[in-house]
Every structure is written in structure tokens, then in C-alpha cells.
Amino acid sequence: xxxxxxxxxxxxxxxxxxxxxxxxxxxxxxxxxxxxxxxxxxxxxxxxxxxxxxxxxxxxxxxxxxxxxxxxxxxxxxxxxxxxxxxxxxxxxxxxxxxxxxxxxxxxxxxxxxxxxxxxxxxxxxxxxxxxxxxxxxxxxxxxxxxxxxxxxxxxxxxxxxxxxxxxxxxxxxxxxxxxxxxxxxxxxxxxxxxxxxxxxxxxxxxxxxxxxxxxxxxxxxxxxxxxxxxxxxxxxxxxxxxxxxxxxxxxxxxxxxxxxxxxxxxxxxxxxxxxxxxxxxxxxxxxxxxxxxxxxxxxxxxxxxxxxxxxxxxxxxxxx
Amino acid sequence: xxxxxxxxxxxxxxxxxxxxxxxxxxxxxxxxxxxxxxxxxxxxxxxxxxxxxxxxxxxxxxxxxxxxxxxxxxxxxxxxxxxxxxxxxxxxxxxxxxxxxxxxxxxxxxxxxxxxxxxxxxxxxxxxxxxxxxxxxxxxxxxxxxxxxxxxxxxxxxxxxxxxxxxxxxxxxxxxxxxxxxxxxxxxxxxxxxxxxxxxxxxxxxxxxxxxxxxxxxxxxxxxxxxxxxxxxxxxxxxxxxxxxxxxxxxxxxxxxxxxxxxxxxxxxxxxxxxxxxxxxxxxxxxxxxxxxxxx
Numbered sequence: 268x269x270x271x272x273x274x275x276x277x278x279x280x281x282x283x284x285x286x287x288x289x290x291x292x293x294x295x296x297x298x299x300x301x302x303x304x305x306x307x308x309x310x311x312x313x314x315x316x317x318x319x320x321x322x323x324x325x326x327x328x329x330x331x332x333x334x335x336x337x338x339x340x341x342x343x344x345x346x347x348x349x350x351x352x353x354x355x356x357x358x359x360x361x362x363x364x365x366x367x368x369x370x371x372x373x374x375x376x377x378x379x380x381x382x383x384x385x386x387x388x389x390x391x392x393x394x395x396x397x398x399x400x401x402x403x404x405x406x407x408x409x410x411x412x413x414x415x416x417x418x419x420x421x422x423x424x425x426x427x428x429x430x431x432x433x434x435x436x437x438x439x440x441x442x443x444x445x446x447x448x449x450x451x452x453x454x455x456x457x458x459x460x461x462x463x464x465x466x467x468x469x470x471x472x473x474x475x476x477x478x479x480x481x482x483x484x485x486x487x488x489x490x491x492x493x494x495x496x497x498x499x500x501x502x503x504x505x506x507x508x509x510x511x512x513x514x515x516x517x518x519x520x521x522x523x524x525x526x527x528x529x530x531x532x533x534x535x536x537x538x539x540x541x542x543x544x545x546x547x548x549x550x551x552x553x554x555x556x557x558x559x560x561x562x563x564x565x566x567x568x569x570x571x572x573x574x575x576x577x578x579x580x581x582x583x584x585x586x587x588x
Numbered sequence: 589x590x591x592x593x594x595x596x597x598x599x600x601x602x603x604x605x606x607x608x609x610x611x612x613x614x615x616x617x618x619x620x621x622x623x624x625x626x627x628x629x630x631x632x633x634x635x636x637x638x639x640x641x642x643x644x645x646x647x648x649x650x651x652x653x654x655x656x657x658x659x660x661x662x663x664x665x666x667x668x669x670x671x672x673x674x675x676x677x678x679x680x681x682x683x684x685x686x687x688x689x690x691x692x693x694x695x696x697x698x699x700x701x702x703x704x705x706x707x708x709x710x711x712x713x714x715x716x717x718x719x720x721x722x723x724x725x726x727x728x729x730x731x732x733x734x735x736x737x738x739x740x741x742x743x744x745x746x747x748x749x750x751x752x753x754x755x756x757x758x759x760x761x762x763x764x765x766x767x768x769x770x771x772x773x774x775x776x777x778x779x780x781x782x783x784x785x786x787x788x789x790x791x792x793x794x795x796x797x798x799x800x801x802x803x804x805x806x807x808x809x810x811x812x813x814x815x816x817x818x819x820x821x822x823x824x825x826x827x828x829x830x831x832x833x834x835x836x837x838x839x840x841x842x843x844x845x846x847x848x849x850x851x852x853x854x855x856x857x858x859x860x861x862x863x864x865x866x867x868x869x870x871x872x873x874x875x876x877x878x879x880x881x882x883x884x
Contacts, residue, residue: 426782430797469790472798473633474782475670475745495637507790515634519646523628525597534789544792551868552602552827559601574696575628578649581692582642 268297270304270346271355274316277366286366289313290355301349301358302330302341305370317369325482328418332370333359338420338480361423377419380436384443384462389454399451412445412490414483421477421487433466437477437487440468444490447497459498468494469508510534520579523569528562589716590620591662592654594672594706597629598819599664602827605863606819609848610664610709612861616852617717617725621662627653630671632820633742633786641689647675648689649696651704660716661706664848666818670742672706673749708743710817710847714761719768727856728883729770733813733874735850736774736806736842737762738825740818744780762815765847769854774811778802783821788828793835799824800836803844813843813874815850822846827868843871853878 270293277286293307302320309316318341320330325343332341335349335357349356364372391399421437428434435443443462446452462468468491477487499509514533518526528549535541552558561567569575599607614621627650629635631643650672654661663669679686680702690699707715713722739762743750752758759780763773784798803825806814816822824832826844833840844867852862853874864871 426798427787427794429781430801431791431794434794465791470787470794472741472782472784472795473786474741476741479745479747492633492637496640499638511789512634512638515632516638516642519629519631519635525601525629525632527598527601531789541792548827548831551830555827555868556866557602557604557827557868569626569628571626572628574626575646575649577695578645578692579642581695582639582645585688585692586639586641 268299268347269294270299270350271353272301272304272308273355273357274305274308274370275357275359276316276369277360278315279368295346297347299346300342301334301339301344301346301356304346304356305341305358317367317371319371326416328416331361331418331420331423333357333361333423338362338423340418340420340482343482361419363422363425363428364419372419372423374419376432377417377422377436377438380422380439381417381442383435384439384446385454385458386439386442386446388446388449388452391451391453401450405448405450409445409448412441412485415441415481415485416483418482420480420482421485424476424480426474426476427470427472431466431470434470435462435466437471437491440471440494441485441487441490444494447494456501456503459494459501459503462494463498463503463506463508468498469506507534507536510536518566520576521568521572522566523572523575524567526562526566527559529566589618590622590659591712592624592657592659593621594624594627594650594654594661594663594668596663596665596668596819597632598823603819603822603846605866606664606822606846606848608861608863608866609846609852609857612857613848613852613855616855616857617722619717622657622659624650624653624657630668630675632667633671636671643671644675644678644685645689645692647672648679648686648700649693649698651676651679651706652690652693652698652700654704654706655701656698660712661704662709662712663706664709664817665820666708666740666743666816667820668742669706669708669711670750673751676704676706677749708817710743710761710765711755711758713851714757714764715755719764722765722768722851726768726770726854726884728854728878728881730850730854730878731770731881733771733877733881734774734810735766735771736776736809736811736814737766737779738783738802738806738814738816738818738821738844739780740816740821741780741782743817762817762847765851766815769850771850771854774806774809776802776805776809776811778805783818783824785820785824788824795824796828796832796835799828800832800838800840803829803832803840803842804836804838807840807842811842812877813845813871815845815847817847819846829869841869843867843869843874845871845874856883
């Protein structure tokens with residue numbers, strides 16, 4: 268079967284190195300993967316194409332790259348599934364990491380972030396004479412995060428990392444969750460404090476790219492939300508993320524519907540400098556007739572909001588019991 | 589064509605022009621809306637980080653209220669859509685969990701049986717009303733106008749939770765609607781990325797960089813305005829645009845319209861009924877271009 272591939276090339280040793288696109292046509296079996304196509308190109312069409320791969324079975328994570336604009340494992344992506352109409356399949360290196368050559372990126376960025384979260388157990392003391400006993404359900408829960416094969420797909424497509432290299436990023440945060448929720452780890456509190464700081468869980472925007480592109484169902488965003496929950500429960504609350512969540516929950520409990528100005532004020536907290544930054548935005552909204560003036564004590568509640576309050580109480584009472 | 593209409597918070601808060609334009613468009617195309625005024629906020633993915641079960645219970649309550657009307661459930665916010673789809677999947681996958689939540693709803697006389705299918709106005713418009721019908725009602729084709737689509741994260745991902753398997757074109761509905769209105773969709777890399785809104789109070793610089801990058805890119809690609817089905821994206825892209833311009837150090841002046849405003853303009857609805865004056869970035873340049881266009 269014939270496939271057209273438009274591959275983003277880059278040769279650092281060229282006279283004036285700059286990325287460029289090159290189109291290839293390959294004739295391969297109909298069930299070929301994108302990786303099969305690239306290997307075919309390298310072996311029979313253009314030996315200068317640089318591709319990194321190893322297991323070809325979606326286990327090693329080496330062949331992560333962007334296919335049709337989204338991070339994927341090339342070995343687990345069928346070319347037929349990517350062939351949209353008559354247009355060529357686009358193949359690019361993963362994002363958010365520097366390109367070494369063609370489709371190969373420098374994973375140092377990735378590994379440095381993994382190291383940053385101290386991906387090892389700090390054993391609870393005293394070490395038991397025999398073994399630590401961990402409930403089955405805990406291990407089942409941790410297994411989700413442990414399924415990560417370190418391919419970097421989530422890091423490639425993370426929209427927070429795109430604007431701020433300081434963000435710890437989805438892969439490392441999912442890895443951190445694996446230790447935060449491990450009952451054998453003694454550094455839980457310290458981890459939660461570090462993870463709630465600048466660059467940590469509250470810099471995630473909920474864009475869901477990591478959930479969408481992860482080939483192993485790790486769903487890093489869900490792990491990030493769980494770390495937020497664990498941190499807030501453990502009293503790590505002196506941050507804008509917690510203030511925002513607490514204010515949000517309180518407003519919905521009281522009235523069933525958001526009070527936007529109050530949410531903003533409470534989220535920012537008692538920080539006059541940060542509060543001042545929002546004054547021009549407030550004035551702009553006011554001038555456009557968009558500032559909800561029925562705020563604070565004048566905020567309107569949904570009809571029958573008592574039912575919402577009672578639901579809050581019931582859920583919380585059941586959880587306490 | 590009648591719907592249980594879940595308005596969300598922002599259309600009754602900082603984006604009143606969304607409610608105004610949606611109401612005008614619905615009346616124009618014969619869509620009846622039964623306002624779910626006793627429904628609560630979905631939690632917007634925030635309450636779940638304090639208490640997942642609480643967020644699930646709030647949404648189950650809303651779904652039960654929709655079931656009581658016997659009408660299909662429609663929302664007008666990408667974020668509401670994403671949260672509702674996620675919760676609905678979880679509740680339907682775990683009957684014992686749903687039963688537990690239903691016990692808590694019983695006092696109010698509610699019970700969710702799992703039949704709700706929450707859909708955004710954008711999806712309803714394409715899937716129920718149909719683009720052919722929309723085209724036939726267009727009075728003022730928006731020819732010569734270039735429109736940048738901006739989807740919002742919660743209506744774009746995860747695709748398996750959002751029904752993209754059954755409706756693969758949900759990822760291009762905005763472009764399809766823009767074309768049906770006679771305008772030309774502008775392609776740019778930021779159209780399905782994050783607007784930055786969720787972290788505006790946690791990391792203002794990152795948030796505004798995101799908004800500024802997308803608006804700047806769309807502007808550079810020749811967009812006359814941007815259109816979004818998400819009022820939260822609208823707030824960051826429109827109301828914060830002057831600050832975003834300073835952060836990305838690029839002059840920005842791109843009007844951001846709600847989806848219902850775009851459709852309303854093509855249908856020939858009066859500007860005043862679409863709330864086009866209630867924007868931070870003035871929509872006047874768009875309106876001037878619009879009124880210079882011939883009526884079909």
C-alpha cells in the first residue's frame with residue numbers, strides 16, 4: 268500500500284542548520300505502522316533520516332514523535348489510521364524538548380524533571396523486620412502511575428511547559444503521585460509541600476493533552492488533581508490553588524452558582540500587590556457592562572439552593588462516617 | 589426542537605452577552621429552551637480537586653433534573669460539557685456508586701437513571717438542527733470575513749469521553765459552522781490549546797502568555813475575529829487581552845465572539861440583541877465590515 272509522509276527534518280551539521288519538510292512516498296504492507304514507514308525510508312529511500320526506536324512493541328517508549336500534530340508512539344500508530352484523505356501523514360519530532368536531529372529529541376529535559384521529584388522511596392522508619400505490608404487496593408491505585416513507560420508524549424504536548432520551562436510537567440508529577448500515595452514513603456508531607464509550590468501541581472491548566480496522548484492510560488492530569496486533593500487534605504493550603512478551590516466550593520455550597528468577583532478576590536487572598544493587578548481588568552469589565560455587580564452579600568442564589576447545601580452535607584456526612 | 593437548557597454560571601455572570609445572543613438565536617431558529625434554573629454549577633473541575641464525590645453528586649442532581657423534564661440536555665460552555673461528560677461516564681460505569689449518590693438525592697425527590705446525554709450548543713446545532721438548515725436561514729453571509737476558531741480544552745479532550753468516536757467531526761464543528769455562516773476559517777496552531785483561564789489566579793504570567801500567544805497567532809494569520817463556544821476562554825481572551833498583549837509584548841486587538849454571536853450575525857439578528865457592545869475588545873471593526881456586506 269502506498270503512503271505519503273511529510274517528515275520534518277533537521278541536520279545540526281548542515282552548513283546553516285534549519286528545520287525543513289521533506290515528502291516521501293513508500294510502498295509498504297497495508298498494516299504497516301508509521302514507524303515501519305520511517306524505517307522503510309531510512310533503509311531504502313534516504314539513509315540520512317534519523318529515527319530512534321527499539322522495541323517496536325509500545326513498551327520502550329523510544330519512538331515518541333508527533334504524527335498529524337499529536338504526540339504518539341510511531342510503533343503503535345497504524346499508517347492507515349493517520350492517512351486523512353489524500354494529504355500526506357505529517358511526522359515531526361516531539362515538542363517541548365530540543366531536537367538533536369530529525370525525529371530525535373534530547374530527553375534530558377524529561378529526565379531532569381523526573382529526578383526533580385525524587386523518584387525513590389524514603390522508607391518509613393523503623394524498617395520492619397520482614398516486609399512492609401501494603402493493601403492490594405493501594406498497589407492497584409499506584410499501578411496506574413507505574414504504567415508510565417517514560418516516552419515523553421505528555422511532556423511533548425503539555426501546554427503549560429510550552430510557556431514555562433519551570434513547570435515540573437505531567438510525567439514527573441504522575442511519577443510523584445506514585446510516591447505520595449505509597450504508604451511505605453516517609454517523605455509524603457515534604458513532597459506535597461514541594462509539589463504545591465511554583466512550577467508544581469497548580470501550574471497545570473487542565474488542558475487534558477497529557478490524558479489524550481498518553482499511550483498507557485496514566486492520565487497524568489488525574490494524578491495531578493489527586494495530588495492537589497492529598498495536599499489540601501494534608502494541610503498544605505497556603506497557596507493560590509487551594510484558596511481558589513476552597514472559595515469555589517464555598518460559593519457553590521452557599522448559592523449553587525458562582526460569584527465571580529468574590530472568587531477572584533478570595534483566590535488571590537490578602538496580597539495587595541496581586542489584588543491591584545486585577546483592578547484594570549475589573550474596570551474594563553465594568554465599562555463593558557460585564558462586571559457582575561450582584562456580588563458578595565448581593566449575590567443571587569439559584570432557586571431552592573437549600574437542596575444543594577443539603578447535598579453537600581450528605582456527601583460530607585457519608586464520607587466522615 | 590426543545591431542550592432542557594443548562595446555562596452554567598458565566599452566562600449569568602460575567603458574560604451576559606452569551607445568554608442574550610443564545611436566547612436570540614434559539615428563538616430565531618425555532619429552538620425552545622426550558623431553563624434549568626434550579627440546577628447548580630458543575631464544579632468546573634475545581635470542586636473535584638477538593639472532593640470528587642461531591643462534584644459527581646452535584647452533576648448527578650443536574651442530570652436527574654434534566655431527566656425530569658423529559659428533554660435532551662443542552663449546555664453552552666465547553667467546561668460544563670467536559671465536566672458533565674466525564675462525570676456521566678463515571679456514574680454510568682459504576683451502578684453501585686450511582687445508587688449511593690441517588691440515595692442522597694432521594695430527599696429532594698430526585699433519582700438519576702443514567703439516560704442524560706449532555707451536549708453543547710455547538711454539537712446540538714450540527715447534530716440536531718443541521719448545517720443545511722442553518723445555511724438556508726443565513727441572511728447575511730459573512731463572506732470576506734476570516735474567523736479563527738477557538739474550541740476550549742474541555743470540549744476537545746479526552747476524545748473518548750467526549751463521544752468523538754461516534755462523532756469524529758466534533759473536532760471540526762467550529763470550522764464547519766464558520767463556513768456555513770459564509771465566513772472563512774483561519775487555521776493556526778493554538779485553536780485547541782489552553783486559553784490560560786484555569787491558572788489566572790495561580791500563575792498570571794503563564795495564563796496571559798497562553799492567551800496572548802493564541803490571539804497573536806490568529807491575528808497574524810489574518811483573522812478578523814475569533815469565535816469560541818467557551819465563556820471561560822472568552823474571559824481570558826477578551827477581558828484579559830490588553831494585559832496579555834503586555835505580557836507577550838505584541839500589539840493585540842482581536843475581537844472575541846461567542847459562537848451564538850457569530851451565528852446571530854449571519855442570521856441577520858440585530859447587533860443590540862447579540863450583546864456585541866458588551867465586549868472589552870471592541871467589536872466595532874467587525875460590525876462595520878458586517879454592515880457593509882450585502883444581504884442574501
